Amino acid sequence: MYRFLCCAICVLVPGCSAPRDPVVFTEAPTVQSPPGATVFYDRDVQRVFDRFCTGGCHELGGTGERQSRLVLTADVSYAELLDPTASKNGPHVIPGNAENSLLIWKLEGKDPTGRAVFGDPMPPGRPPLSPAQIAAIKAWIREGAVRSLAPPVPLSVLAAVSLDSVGVEVTFSEEVDRASAESAGNYQMTNGGGLLVVSARLEAPDRVRLTTSPQEPGMSYTLVVRGVKDLTGDGIVEGQGDRATFRFTPTISFALQVQPLFDASCAFAGCHATSDRFSPGGHLVLEQGKTWAELVDRPSQQQGTLKRVEPKDPDASYLIRKLESSTGITGRRMPPGGPYFSPAEIQRLRLWIEQGAENN
Secondary structure (H helix, E strand, O other): OHHHHHHHHHOOOOOOOOOOOOOOOOOOOOEEOOOOOOOOHHHHHHHHHHHHOOOOOOOOOOHHHHHHOOOOOOOOHHHHHHOOOOOOOOOOOOOOOOOOOHHHHHHHOEOOOOOEOOOOOOOOOOOOOOHHHHHHHHHHHHOOOOOEEOOOOOOOEEEEEEEEOOEEEEEEOOOEOHHHHOOHHHEEEOOOOOOOEEEEEEEEOOEEEEEEOOOOOOOEEEEEEOOOEEOOOOEOEOOEOOEEEEEOOOOOOHHHHHHHHHHHHOOOOOOOOOOOOOOOHHHOOOOOOOHHHHHEOOEOOOOOOOEOEOOOOHHHEHHHHHHHOOOOOOOOOOOOOOOOOOHHHHHHHHHHHHOOOOOO
16 A cells, blocks of 8 residues: 555656656547446536646646646546556556545545645645535546446526516526527516516526516515527426526615505504504504614513514514414404505515614
């Protein structure tokens, strides 16, 4: 083992290893989805090299190529890794034996006994590979180090994010066809009170910006995509990564967006306002200048174990339970007899509470 390590070190130091013979695997075989494979060379190994190891390092003329004679560009990387003349020790990858493969030693910075490998762990001067990425490369080696192609993965929606009240950014798993991506009819909302997609514009190879009708603060919307295709012409498969949920979450102003709800529905004599003739319902006053102090962190008269408004926790706030007529409330739903707060208005209150129920 010690001799193995010493030889492995030599290949990484300029002038230490003997001159290399020509690469012998100039036409390395490529296979489609070998039986039982869990990782694939093109998707799980080469993509890591492309991101972390080339770009001035392990490519022709790069620092890594000059120091270790190892090239990891897609055209030769597989041949380079399995070339038995790569060093006095042999190949950088030993199929079926990840623990004794020099590639893994350099990525982890140590050999199987825990001894540090000479030189910096790879890649030097760049973010280290994640444990998941190293585990995938190890699994590829254990599964035979085959130059394999991953099976096609259908185009999918990775995320949808509300940018403002009328903007949504949709990120796809790969580059998309412009014509299909910019067809507004390929985007539908399945909930959220009839939100409409007005237009779609491709802003990056894998990202589309949608313009929508106005989104309600705090409301959740589910976007469903149909008909958008990748550059090969394959489209999104129904029920497989074809949707994403997003919310419009602007900062809610208590003075401008919360108090007006109570002014319109609650702050009346005989209800939740001060009066010479009537006591406010539940001893709760919802008039301007008094509402915030009456609600936030104040125990409910009807349910003493609950606060009227529990900052950052709408579900634990008795105010929300009364407005939604949740199970377990005392008395009737508020406002008594209606008209009740709309789902959008309740979502605005929920968002205000999520944001800390500030007196802003």
